[in-house]
Amino acid sequence: MNEYTLLILLLLISLLWFYFGNKTALSLKNKQLKLNSLPHYYGMYVALYSIIPSLFSYLLILVFDGILFSNLIMEFVPKEILNSPDFNKIIVLAQIDNAVRGIYFGEQPDWVTVASNQMIEWNNQSLILNFFCSISLALGIGYLGFKNIHQEFRSRNSVEKIIISLLGLSSIIAILTTIGIVFSVIFESLRFFAIIPASEFLFGLTWNPQFEGAERAGSGQEGLATYGSVPLFVGTFLISLIALCVSVPIGLFSAVYLSEYANKKERSIFKPLLEILAGIPTVVYGFFAALTVAPLMRNGGSLIGLDVASESALAAGFVMGIMIIPFISSLSDDVINAVPQSLRDAGYGLGSTKNEVITNVIIPAALPGIIASIILAVSRAIGETMIVVMAAGLAANLSFNPLDAVTTVTAQIVTILVGDQEFESAKTLSAFALALTLIVITLILNFYALHVVKKYREQYE
Amino acid sequence: MNKNNSKMLTADEASKIVASSVIRRRKKNARLKTYGRIAIGLAVSFLIFLFVSIFSKGIPGFFQYYVTLDVYLDRDRLDPKGDLSPESLYNGDARSIVLESLYKVIKPKGRKEKKAAKKIISSNADVRISKMVLDDPNILGKIIPITFAVDDDIDSFLRGYIKRETPSSERRINDKVIKFVDKLSAENKISYKFSDYILTGSASRSPEIAGIKGAFIGSMLTLAVCFIIAFPLGVATAVYLEEFAPKNKITEIIEVNINNLAAVPSVVFGILGLAIFIGIFGMPRSIPLLGGMVLALMTLPTIIISSRAAIRAVPPSIKDAAYGIGASKLQTIFHHVLPLAMPGMLTGTIIGMAQALGETAPLLMIGMVAFIVDIPGGVTDPGTVLPVQIFMWADFAERMFIQKTSSAIIVLLVFLILMNAAAVILRKRLERRW
Numbered sequence: 001m002n003e004y005t006l007l008i009l010l011l012l013i014s015l016l017w018f019y020f021g022n023k024t025a026l027s028l029k030n031k032q033l034k035l036n037s038l039p040h041y042y043g044m045y046v047a048l049y050s051i052i053p054s055l056f057s058y059l060l061i062l063v064f065d066g067i068l069f070s071n072l073i074m075e076f077v078p079k080e081i082l083n084s085p086d087f088n089k090i091i092v093l094a095q096i097d098n099a100v101r102g103i104y105f106g107e108q109p110d111w112v113t114v115a116s117n118q119m120i121e122w123n124n125q126s127l128i129l130n131f132f133c134s135i136s137l138a139l140g141i142g143y144l145g146f147k148n149i150h151q152e153f154r155s156r157n158s159v160e161k162i163i164i165s166l167l168g169l170s171s172i173i174a175i176l177t178t179i180g181i182v183f184s185v186i187f188e189s190l191r192f193f194a195i196i197p198a199s200e201f202l203f204g205l206t207w208n209p210q211f212e213g214a215e216r217a218g219s220g221q222e223g224l225a226t227y228g229s230v231p232l233f234v235g236t237f238l239i240s241l242i243a244l245c246v247s248v249p250i251g252l253f254s255a256v257y258l259s260e261y262a263n264k265k266e267r268s269i270f271k272p273l274l275e276i277l278a279g280i281p282t283v284v285y286g287f288f289a290a291l292t293v294a295p296l297m298r299n300g301g302s303l304i305g306l307d308v309a310s311e312s313a314l315a316a317g318f319v320m321g322i323m324i325i326p327f328i329s330s331l332s333d334d335v336i337n338a339v340p341q342s343l344r345d346a347g348y349g350l351g352s353t354k355n356e357v358i359t360n361v362i363i364p365a366a367l368p369g370i371i372a373s374i375i376l377a378v379s380r381a382i383g384e385t386m387i388v389v390m391a392a393g394l395a396a397n398l399s400f401n402p403l404d405a406v407t408t409v410t411a412q413i414v415t416i417l418v419g420d421q422e423f424e425s426a427k428t429l430s431a432f433a434l435a436l437t438l439i440v441i442t443l444i445l446n447f448y449a450l451h452v453v454k455k456y457r458e459q460y461e
Numbered sequence: 462m463n464k465n466n467s468k469m470l471t472a473d474e475a476s477k478i479v480a481s482s483v484i485r486r487r488k489k490n491a492r493l494k495t496y497g498r499i500a501i502g503l504a505v506s507f508l509i510f511l512f513v514s515i516f517s518k519g520i521p522g523f524f525q526y527y528v529t530l531d532v533y534l535d536r537d538r539l540d541p542k543g544d545l546s547p548e549s550l551y552n553g554d555a556r557s558i559v560l561e562s563l564y565k566v567i568k569p570k571g572r573k574e575k576k577a578a579k580k581i582i583s584s585n586a587d588v589r590i591s592k593m594v595l596d597d598p599n600i601l602g603k604i605i606p607i608t609f610a611v612d613d614d615i616d617s618f619l620r621g622y623i624k625r626e627t628p629s630s631e632r633r634i635n636d637k638v639i640k641f642v643d644k645l646s647a648e649n650k651i652s653y654k655f656s657d658y659i660l661t662g663s664a665s666r667s668p669e670i671a672g673i674k675g676a677f678i679g680s681m682l683t684l685a686v687c688f689i690i691a692f693p694l695g696v697a698t699a700v701y702l703e704e705f706a707p708k709n710k711i712t713e714i715i716e717v718n719i720n721n722l723a724a725v726p727s728v729v730f731g732i733l734g735l736a737i738f739i740g741i742f743g744m745p746r747s748i749p750l751l752g753g754m755v756l757a758l759m760t761l762p763t764i765i766i767s768s769r770a771a772i773r774a775v776p777p778s779i780k781d782a783a784y785g786i787g788a789s790k791l792q793t794i795f796h797h798v799l800p801l802a803m804p805g806m807l808t809g810t811i812i813g814m815a816q817a818l819g820e821t822a823p824l825l826m827i828g829m830v831a832f833i834v835d836i837p838g839g840v841t842d843p844g845t846v847l848p849v850q851i852f853m854w855a856d857f858a859e860r861m862f863i864q865k866t867s868s869a870i871i872v873l874l875v876f877l878i879l880m881n882a883a884a885v886i887l888r889k890r891l892e893r894r895w
Contacts, residue, residue, distance in 0.1 A: 063742055070743035097745050160791040167701035170694045174719045174765070177758045181729060184736030250500045257497025270501050277508055279881060281819025283848040284515070284870050287855045291863065292514045322507045329504075351479075355490035376724075383726025385822035390855060410728050410822070417735060418825045435732050439725060446724035 003062060006131055010058060013138040014051035017146065021046035024149050037156035045155040048162050049145030054138035058130060065126040069119060076115035185439065188432035195426045196227045201433060204228015207396035207407075209416070209427040227430050229437070231398040235406030239317040239392060240381040242402055246321025248374060251328025258329070259336040260358055271333070278326040286390030289319035294391055301403065309405040311393030317402065320387050324377045331376065335369025335456070336362055368456040372449040379445040383438065385410040409434050515874070519867030525656045525669060526619045527608040528582060528645055530562040534594065536601045545598050547591070555587035559609065566648060567641045577637035581645070583610040585670040610658065611651070613668040613861040615642055619651070622860050659868050663836050664850065668861035671854070673869050675836040679749055679829070679844030680818060686753020686840055687760060687817050692810050694757070695764030696799075699806070702765075703772045704794055723762035730759045731826030739827060746828030747843040755823050760813035767809020771802035804887055811884040815877050821848040847873045 022043030029035050035042075070093055074082065077092055099108060099116035100123075149155070193201070206226045254274060258267055294315035301308030308314065339362050347357035363370070388411045395405045396412075416431040470478070535558060542549035559582060560575075569578045586609045594601060610616075614633045617623045619642070629636050645651050662672025698719075706712040734755040738744045744751050775798050783793040824830070829845050830853065837844030845853075847869060854866040 066743040067741065093743065094746060156789065160789060163791060164701075164705055167697045167705060170697035171701045171706070171715055173694055173758075174698065174715060174722060174761065177722060177733070177761070178718050180737045181725065181733050184733050184740075185729075188736065250504050253497045253500030254504060257494065257501060261494050261497055270505070273508065274501070274504055277504065279815060279819075279877060280511070281821070281848055281873060281877070283819070283821040283851050283855075284511075284874070287851065287866060287870065288511055288514060290855065322504075322511075325504050325507075353486045353490040355493045356486065358493065379724060383728065385726065385728045386852065389822075390852070410726065413728055413732070414822060414825055417732070418830055432732065432736075435729055439729055442724055442726055443721055446721060450720060 003127070003130075006058065006127070006134065010051065010054050010134055010138050013054070013135070013142065014047040017050045017142040018043040018047035020146060021149060024146070025155075028149075028151055033151045036152055036154050037159075041155040041159050042149050042153070044159050046142055046145040046149070048159060050138045050142030052162070053141050054134040057137050058134040061126060061130040061133065065122070065130075069122050069126075072122075073115050073119060076111055076118060078111050081111075181439070185432050185436045188429050189436045192426060192429035192433040195429070201227050201229050201430075203230065205230050205398055207231045207412070209430055225426065227426065229409075229434065231396040232407060232409045232412055232434070233437075234398055234400065235313065235392070235396070236382055236408040236410075238313050238400060238402060238406055239320060239388060239408060240378055242314060242317025243321035243324060243381045244374070244378065246318055247324045247328050247377060250321075251325045251373075251377075252332055252370065254325070254329040255332035255336060256358060256363075259333050260354065260362070271330075274326045274329050277322060278330075280323070282323070282384060282386040283390070285319050285323050286386040286388075289315050289387055289391035293319055306403060308403045309393075311391060311395070311405045312403050313392060313406045314402040316388050316392035319391065320381055320384055323384070323387070324380055327377045327380055328373050331373035332366070332370050335366045335373070335453075338369070339365045368452045372452040372456070375445050375449040375452070379442045379449070382445075383410060383442050385414055389414050409438050413438070515867050515870050518864055519869075519871040521620070522864030522866075522868030522871075523656055523659055524653055525658075525861075526611045526616045527652050527654060528563075528611050529606050529608045529650050529652060530559065530566065531604055532558060532562045532590070532607050533604045534558070534590070534601050539590070539594060539601065545595070547595065550591040550594060553591070555590040559586045559590065566650060567644045569641070574637055574641075577635060578641055580612055580634065580638055581615055581641060583612050583669045584667055585610065585665075608652065610656075610669045613859050616669060617860040618642065619646075619653075659865065660872075664832060664834055664845065664853075666857075668857070668859045668865055671862070671865055673847065673850060673872060675833065676845050676847045676850035676869070677872070679752075679837050680846040680848075682749035682837060682840050682844065683752040683756065683824075683846055684814060684818055686750055687756040688810070688814060690754060690757035691760050691764055691813065695761055695810070695813075696768050696806055698761075698765050699768030699772055700794060700799070703769050704790070704798075719762050719765050722758075723766065727759055727820055728822040728826070730755050731823030733758065734823060734827040745841070745843070747831045747833065747845070748841050749837060749844050749846075750840040751827050752824050752829050752846065753840065755827060756817040756820060759820065759823065760817050763813035763816065764806070764810050767812070768802070768806040771805025771809070772798060774805060775801045804890075808884045808888045811880050811887070815880045815884075818880070819848055819873065819877060821852055824849050825852070 018040075020043075022039055025035060025039035025042035029039060070089075073093070073096060074089075081092070095112055096115050096119055099112050100119050204226060206228050207230075208226045254270075258271060262270065290311075294310060294312065297312060297315050297318075298308045298310055343361050343365060344357055347361045352360070388408045392407060392411060393405045394407050394411060394415055396407050397404050399406060413431045413434050416427060536543075538558060539553040539555055540549050541552055541554075560579060563578060563582060564575070567578055569575045589609060590607070593607070611619070614623065615638070618634055618639065623632055623634060625639065642651070656672075658670045658672045660672060661674050662670050663675035665671040702712065702716065706715070734751060738751055738754060739746055779797055779801065780793050783797045784790075788796065824846055829849050831843060831845065832853075833843050833845055835842070851866055851869050851873065854862045854869065
C-alpha cells in the first residue's frame, strides 16, 4: 500500500462509477425513454464527480503533509545543530529522508534514527488519512452524482461545464509559474538587500563572496566578502557583445541570402542546417568551447604573441555566437519574407539591381523586425548558462579585454546555488538578487522586442 | 531643350551613364550574394567542425583496451563461506586471484615491480569476477580466460596520449608499468574492443568503468514526468485560450505571461524548483520527479504556443460542418479540431521535449548533480540525467573522461536527432494543406 496504489484505486473507483452511470442511462434508454444526452455522458458525469474531489484531496494531503512534516521534524533536531552557524534545513531533511529510505553509510547519529522513525510513522498515518479521505470522497460524492441521474438530466451540459472549467484551470498554471518565480526570487532578494545595501550591489566594483565563511568563523576580519555586481554585468555584457559580433553578421547575411538569393533547393537544405545549431544542447557547446575552442585560441594567441587566458571571454563568446546564429537568421528571414512583394517590384521597376532593392528597400522596411531578432538574441545570450559556466570561468575580473577571463551573472548563480548551500548566508541570498536582476533585464528586452515586432506587423497587414 | 541647364541630360547621355555604372552595380550585387554565401558557409562549417570534433573524440570513447588473463577461479578463496551469497563473494579474495594470474604472465620481481603491476588492471576486476560467479557458479574451480578493462592511464598510454618519450617523472605511469604493458602486448594479451561499460555502466570515478546507463535512465524518467505534466496541461491551456477564453484583461494577462515565460532564462526555473518545490513543498532533491516538474514548467510555453498555432490552422469550415450537424462546441473540439491539430501539437511537444532532454542548468540547481552510483528505479529515486553527467565528466581531470564525455554527447545528440527527425516526419506525413 503506497501513494501509487491509492491513486490507482481512485481511478478504478471512478471507472466503476462510469460503468454504473452508463449502465443506468442505458437501462433508462432500454425502457424506451428519451434521454437528454448520450448514455456515456451520464457515466462520465458520475466519474468526474467521483475523481475530481478525491484527486484534489489526495494531492492536497500529499503536498501538505510534506510541508507540515518537514517543519514538525525540526523538533527532533538537537538544539546545537539547529543553532550552529552552518545549519542547513535542506541538508538535515535530506539526511532524515535518506534514513527513511534506508540509504546511509556508517553510523547514524541517534537523533536521525529517532527522527526518521517518527517520519515513517507520520508518513504511514498521513497515508491512512489520505486513504480514508480520498476513498470516501470518491465513493460519497460519486454516489451524489449517481443520484442525480434521471431521464431529463442534462448530463452533457454538466460534463462540458466541468471540462471547460478544467481547461480554464490549467491555463492558470502559467500565471502560477510566474508568481512562483517572482516570489521565489523577491523574498530572498529583499533579505539580501537588508544585509547588503542595494547601492553597493548595483554599483560596487568588486565581487568576492568567497570570504563569507571566514568572516563568520570569527577571523576578526569583517566585510571581506564584497557583493558589487558590476564585474558580473560587465562580463555578461562583454561575452554577449562578442557573441553578437559573431552572430549578427553571419545571421543577417545568411537571412538575406536565404530569403532573396537562394533557390528553393538551397533554402530547403541550408535553413534546417542552420536550425540544427539551435537544437544542440548548451552543455555540448560548453564542452566544445572549453575543450576545443579555448585551447585553439590560446595556442593561436601565443603564436602571434598574445596572452590569452585559458578561460577567455573570447572562446565563450565565440561559441555562444555560433549558438545564437539561428535565432537571428530565422527571425530575420521571417521578417524579410514578410516585406510585401509590391515593395520589391517597385524597386525593380525603377531599374534597381537586387542588391539595391535589398539595401534600400527591404532592409529599411524590415529593420524593426531585424532589430527585434537581435534583441531576442541578446536576451538569449544574457540568460545562457552552461557555456559560460564551462568555458568562461569564475574569476570576477572587471575587464573589457576579451582575452581575459571574466564571469557572468548566470555562472555565478549556478556556482553559488549548486551543491550544499546555507539558506541564511548573504552569499546564497546574493544568487537570488542576481537572478532578480537577470529576470528584469531579460523581460525588459523581451517586452521591447515583442512590442517592436507587433508594431511592425501591423504596419504591413 | 535648354542647353544651359547642365542638370538636364539627354536620354542618350543618361543611358551612357547608366550603362557605365551597370557593371559596377552588378558587381556590388554579386558581392552581396557572395557575402551571403560566405556567411552560410561559415555557419555550416562551424556546425561541421563541432560535429567532427565531438565525433572524433567520442567514437574512440565507445572502445577501450582490455587485457585477457587465464584466471584460476579458486573455490575456497572466492567463496569463503561456500554459500555463493553476494556477501561471501564480497569477502572473497578475487583481487589477488586476478593479480596472481597477471603475475604469471608478466613475472614481476620484487615488491616494487608487483606494486607497478597492480596499476595495470582496473580496480573493478574483482567485481567482474564476483558477477561472473554469481551468474554461473559452475565456473568455480576452473581455469578460464577472462578479459578485464585496463586502468585508464594504461588505456591512455596504449592510445598514445601518454607518450613513451616523456620523462618518467612527468608521466602518470612509470617505466616499469610500460615494460609490463609491452610484455602483455607482445604476448597478445591486450585487445581493443567495444566497451562493456560505456552504455551499461553507471557513474564512477574510475573512467575505464564509467558508463551512462544511470544517467540515461534518469533522463528517460525525467522526460516521462515532463511529458505527462506538460503535454495535457499545454494542450488544455491552448484549447482554452483559443476556443473559450473571453476577450478580457485576465486572458490578456495570461497570454502576455506565457510569452514572457518562454523568454525567462532556464536557470531561473532551477531557482523556482529550489525555492518552491524543495524549500516550501519539502520535496527531496535529485529525484527525476522534481526534475521533470521543473522541466515541464519550462517547456509548457513552447507547447502552448505551438498547440495554439496548430488549433488556429484548422479551417473554420470543419468546425462549421460539425456545428451544422448539431455537435456541441466541446464535441466539435474533441472530435474534430483536436485530431486535426494533433500533428502540429505533437511536433511542438517533441521540440519542447528535445529542449528538455538537453537542458542542464535548472537541473544542476535542484541537486541532480549529485554523484549517484545507483541506477534510479523510479521517479522518486535520486538520479542524474545525461546532460548533467556530461557536465560532471567534463570537469574530471582524467584523459579518458574526455572520450567518455564525447561518447555521452554522441548518445545525447543521437537521441535529439531522432526526436527532431520524428517531429519532421510527423509534420510531413500528417500535414494537410487546406
